[in-house]
Amino acid sequence: MKLAEALILRADSQKRVEQLRQRLTRAARVQEGENPPENPQELMAELDQIINEITTLIKRINKTNAHTNLADNITLADALANRDTLLLKGNVYNDLVETAAYRQERYSLSEIKFVSSVNVALIQAQVNQLSRQYRELDTKIQEANWKTELLD
8 A cells, every 4th residue: 555545544534533423422412211323332342443443554654754765865754844844834924924914994193003013025935935845845745655655
């Protein structure tokens, strides 16, 4: 199985866990004398099975990420960390640009005037650069995901 397939399987399993959570919640309490819509014990057994599958899958994915090198001799795990931090920094800077570039309508001279304390154009250029770096790194990661066999 390719790493990308394992990632898709993990995401599907996580959705199944959420569905089971909702079904368990509906079955957790019923009016006295009524039966639950589904057997909570069976749902919990199914949940345990899926959680065990996810645990195994995550361990294999993590092992594969730690032992797979990209073309620039960085592990896939490190590339994922770099991608996540590029996204984080880009989001913070983008929020900064949105706040600093906000134009306030003043209706009279007695209203308080706000001015930007940062160079919006410079920060926006950094956001653009971070976005480009993120896209390029994400492309390398996705390529590796489809080329790499999942380790045991």
